[in-house]
Amino acid sequence: xxxxxxxVVRLVKxxxxxxxxxxxxxxxxxLRKALEDxxxxxxxxxxxxxxEEGLAPEVERKTVRS
Amino acid sequence: MKSLTAQFWNEYWETxxxxxxxxxHLRRIRWLIKYAYExxxxxxxKYHEAxxxxxxxxxxxxxxxxxxxxxxxxxxxxQAESPPFGGALACEYDxxxxxxxxxxxxxxxxxxxxxHYDTIKYGEDWVYGFWAVGIRPxxxxxxxxxxGMYVGFWxxxxxxxxxxxxxxxxxxxxxxxRIRQMQALKPTVLVATPTYALxxxxxxxxxxxxxxxxxxxxxxxxxxPGPTALPKLREELESSFGVKAYELYGVAEVGAIAPAxxxxxxxxLNESNYHCLVVDPETGELVSEGERGENVVTSFAQLAxxxxxxxxxxxxxxxxxxxxxxxRTWVLYKGSVLGRTxxxxxxxxINVYQTAVENIVRSVPGTSxxxxxxxxxxxxxxxxxxxxxxxxxxxxxxSYKDLSERIAEELRAAIGVRLDVEVVPPGTLPRYxxxxxxxxxxxxxERRLPSGV
Numbered sequence: 001x002x003x004x005x006x007x008v009v010r011l012v013k014x015x016x017x018x019x020x021x022x023x024x025x026x027x028x029x030x031l032r033k034a035l036e037d038x039x040x041x042x043x044x045x046x047x048x049x050x051x052e053e054g055l056a057p058e059v060e061r062k063t064v065r066s
Numbered sequence: 067m068k069s070l071t072a073q074f075w076n077e078y079w080e081t082x083x084x085x086x087x088x089x090x091h092l093r094r095i096r097w098l099i100k101y102a103y104e105x106x107x108x109x110x111x112k113y114h115e116a117x118x119x120x121x122x123x124x125x126x127x128x129x130x131x132x133x134x135x136x137x138x139x140x141x142x143x144x145q146a147e148s149p150p151f152g153g154a155l156a157c158e159y160d161x162x163x164x165x166x167x168x169x170x171x172x173x174x175x176x177x178x179x180x181x182h183y184d185t186i187k188y189g190e191d192w193v194y195g196f197w198a199v200g201i202r203p204x205x206x207x208x209x210x211x212x213x214g215m216y217v218g219f220w221x222x223x224x225x226x227x228x229x230x231x232x233x234x235x236x237x238x239x240x241x242x243x244r245i246r247q248m249q250a251l252k253p254t255v256l257v258a259t260p261t262y263a264l265x266x267x268x269x270x271x272x273x274x275x276x277x278x279x280x281x282x283x284x285x286x287x288x289x290x291p292g293p294t295a296l297p298k299l300r301e302e303l304e305s306s307f308g309v310k311a312y313e314l315y316g317v318a319e320v321g322a323i324a325p326a327x328x329x330x331x332x333x334x335l336n337e338s339n340y341h342c343l344v345v346d347p348e349t350g351e352l353v354s355e356g357e358r359g360e361n362v363v364t365s366f367a368q369l370a371x372x373x374x375x376x377x378x379x380x381x382x383x384x385x386x387x388x389x390x391x392x393x394r395t396w397v398l399y400k401g402s403v404l405g406r407t408x409x410x411x412x413x414x415x416i417n418v419y420q421t422a423v424e425n426i427v428r429s430v431p432g433t434s435x436x437x438x439x440x441x442x443x444x445x446x447x448x449x450x451x452x453x454x455x456x457x458x459x460x461x462x463x464x465s466y467k468d469l470s471e472r473i474a475e476e477l478r479a480a481i482g483v484r485l486d487v488e489v490v491p492p493g494t495l496p497r498y499x500x501x502x503x504x505x506x507x508x509x510x511x512e513r514r515l516p517s518g519v
Contacts, residue, residue: 005078037182040182044183044187048078048079050082055094055101055366056369
């Protein structure tokens with residue numbers, strides 16, 4: 001993995017943490033779904049770099065919440 | 067935009083060295099087995115009976131030797147216990163966002179559930195092939211597809227959305243109306259089963275329309291042996307429409323597993339979403355690189371109804387040690403799918419494959435693309451095959467006997483066995499919008515070859 005790829009991975013993981021915080025605060029179902037979809041796409045971008053930490057994004061979200 | 071000139075959709079994955087691929091595969095396999103064991107009654111029971119716990123799978127060798135195969139019958143049985151999905155389901159029912167099923171022509175239909183994320187991954191499988199052959203977001207796709215419960219081109223649609231190209235849905239209209247839609251909207255990519263694409267070309271000619279005037283640049287097919295498996299079919303598609311013709315190898319309940327290779331010599335397993343083993347269909351033992359066997363696939367992309375070491379019954383020839391000419395390190399299935407384990411016929415000691423017969427028959431001048439293969443028993447009770455093929459309209463009827471002799475001789479010279487051949491007039495055999503039914507097995511059930519443990 002090149003230096004720039006590692007930087008992309010770091011930024012995406014950081015973005016996911018922010019999105020997770022937003023999901024916790026989101027009340028409206030439409031907003032919550034949009035944020036969950038955003039998290040799925042961020043997970044997908046990590047999958048593209050073989051840098052994901054599980055098979056499904058909600059698994060990590062649940063781990064963080066518990 | 068630099069990314070539009072990139073050779074690969076995802077160079078990092080597509081050119082990953084074999085050792086690194088194996089490392090990532092093992093990690094994903096271990097997650098998947100744990101996930102399936104904890105969430106799917108089918109896998110829990112299967113692994114319990116085999117005496118395997120997720121932690122027992124530490125190496126690829128453990129995976130190959132300890133983890134049991136799963137078959138379509140296993141999934142069907144789990145679904146039948148508690149319909150619609152029973153113990154095959156590994157997610158909450160509410161998380162299933164798409165439901166499909168197989169045609170059920172050889173038994174009960176298999177139900178195929180997907181989560182939203184499954185469909186993203188399934189769709190993206192197609193994009194690797196689109197990109198490799200030169201299709202870009204500026205292209206437009208015409209779907210000659212009826213959008214029923216068959217997942218085939220639904221997944222292609224998900225892929226086109228991932229690519230960001232234009233979708234033109236043919237929907238459930240007549241072939242003539244589809245041709246008129248293409249004339250009006252000028253798509254650049256035709257998506258259809260290969261035999262239906264040939265039927266579109268045939269219908270164009272009947273309407274007085276040159277298929278080349280539709281302005282297509284690519285044909286991209288799936289659902290049955292296509293332009294990679296059948297070079298003569300490729301020639302027919304490419305010359306009829308003036309396109310480059312490619313195919314994707316998919317297994318409905320597993321995924322769009324192997325997108326096109328631009329060299330047209332085969333298709334590549336998408337190793338970001340799948341892992342494969344190729345085994346002897348009778349013993350279940352791994353076959354060596356370059357040999358033919360049954361494709362056994364594990365999907366990292368199907369979490370609603372996991373498929374782990376799944377017996378596809380597809381016969382493939384695999385290559386993986388050296389990168390392909392196209393630059394990919396992914397497993398190459400040379401010639402795509404060569405046949406089905408349940409339709410391989412052993413005639414006088416020789417394995418006769420569906421695609422081999424079809425390639426030879428199509429190469430004989432005077433034949434049309436429409437043929438059927440009937441597997442039956444001869445008078446001694448041995449496996450035998452009758453090939454029925456439509457003559458080209460230019461062939462006079464009094465030449466059919468000579469033509470059938472020529473075809474039989476070509477088959478004997480190429481395969482080493484003599485098959486019965488019957489030439490029939492144009493328009494005799496049925497046309498299909500989806501998969502063409504070409505194989506008919508008339509043998510008693512107990513005489514068919516073993517096709518999955």
